[in-house]
Amino acid sequence: MNSNDRDRKKEWKREQRQLARAAFPMSDPLLESLFNMVNEHVEDSGCDHTFRFTKHWIAEHRQAEASVLDWLNSHGGFCDCEVIANAADHWEQNR
Ligand SMILES: [Zn+2]
Structure with a gap:
C-alpha cells in the first residue's frame, strides 16, 4: 500500500x-x-430480553424513546444485554 492509499x-x-x-x-x-x-x-438482575432498564433510564x-431505541436497534441492541454488548461497543469505537 503506498502512502496515498494509506491517506485515503x-x-x-x-x-x-x-x-x-x-x-x-x-x-x-x-x-x-x-x-x-x-x-x-x-449485572445485578440479568437481562429479561426486553428494554426494561434502557426504557427506565430514557x-x-x-429523552426521546423512539429515536434512542431506533439507534440502539440499528447497532445490534434489541434488549438490555445487547445494548451493552453491541451498541455500547459501537459508541466506544466512534465517540
Ligand atoms: Zn438480553
Whole structure:
C-alpha cells in the first residue's frame, strides 16, 4: 500500500467515524450514563430480553424513546444485554 492509499483509507475511516458520531441520538455523557446504568442493572438482575432498564433510564432522563431505541436497534441492541454488548461497543469505537 503506498502512502496515498494509506491517506485515503485514513480519511475514509475519519469520515465513517464522523458519520457514526453525527447519528448518536444523545450527547456522549448521556450515552455513557445510559450504558453504565444498564450495565449495572444487568449485572445485578440479568437481562429479561426486553428494554426494561434502557426504557427506565430514557424516561428518567426525558429523552426521546423512539429515536434512542431506533439507534440502539440499528447497532445490534434489541434488549438490555445487547445494548451493552453491541451498541455500547459501537459508541466506544466512534465517540
Ligand atoms: Zn438480553
